[in-house]
Ligand code: ADP
């Protein structure tokens with residue numbers, strides 16, 4: 001297994017579109033990193049650049065000891081020599097080959113001795129739970145099984161790192177959750193350095209040692225799931241990862257003046273700012289995580305107070321209830337373990353905690369740097 005380090009990676013597409021800018025990232029040996037971000041944020045571009053399918057406009061990529069691309073030294077190692085395993089969303093397995101032959105393919109191409117191939121292929125097929133299907137062709141397998149074949153083929157040659165692009169996204173639950181757990185176990189067992197692209201925040205939070213949040217081709221924040229959930233560096237990360245509600249306004253003379261008529265930052269609000277507070281006026285954005293909003297149902301027979309909110313939807317899930325409210329035109333998400341609220345109920349809103357980003361653009365790092 002190997003480290004992957006990216007430095008000052010920038011990619012401009014032929015049409016002038018900036019796919020990536022100023023990416024600095026070091027993935028440790030055996031680390032599982034998830035790239036997350038909205039559609040078009042550069043996740044696939046970044047993964048394809050690491051894989052070698054795209055040559056970046058500038059910057060350096062090292063995999064292990066080797067520089068695989070750099071603009072100063074003109075180094076370029078093509079994808080087939082980077083020793084990476086890859087799995088994409090559409091299980092790209094060969095339909096005319098059996099599971100065994102699909103998985104053996106990378107070893108045959110590398111001209112490994114026949115005996116070694118058989119032993120290694122059997123071991124990997126068993127690791128992904130397909131021993132009973134080794135002689136079948138992909139057409140006789142389910143989507144999840146085909147994706148396991150792709151995974152086995154990606155790791156059979158003991159790659160330096162595993163790259164996954166939406167590898168689980170085409171699968172249905174509960175299969176998807178199961179394969180998620182298996183990928184986690186497998187990458188741990190093999191101490192595989194893994195970069196996993198997903199638009200699914202829950203999946204990224206569940207699998208990754210660290211998350212890299214991308215937006216508009218730049219890195220907004222890097223951290224462990226816990227760090228990103230508890231200490232987002234911007235309102236973008238708070239709302240993207242944790243569904244936090246957002247309240248804009250200004251800070252002046254050490255006080256927050258929201259545009260929202262009823263939002264009041266609770267005493268427990270954490271102030272986050274880039275620099276010195278000089279008492280002058282700054283743009284500021286408050287975020288409130290869904291678990292920090294408390295709702296109290298108002299008696300429908302009494303006229304509601306002006307600052308009331310209205311329940312828009314109540315979605316019951318496996319781990320709790322997600323209530324959406326409309327609070328003077330702002331939609332807020334609220335998590336509760338259980339609730340007796342229903343649609344159209346009027347509620348009183350109480351905030352237990354908030355983060356206030358002062359003088360920090362919504363997207364923090366993503367808007368700075370070369371664009
Ligand atoms: P993601 O995988 O996060 O959805 P992509 O990496 O596919 O995002 O795309 C990042 C940005 O680069 C997007 O704005 C996209 O429109 C643009 N882009 C992607 N591929 C190309 C291409 N071949 N030519 C021009 N622009 C592209």
Ligand code: MG
Nearest residue numbers: 043044045197
């Ligand atoms: Mg993509």
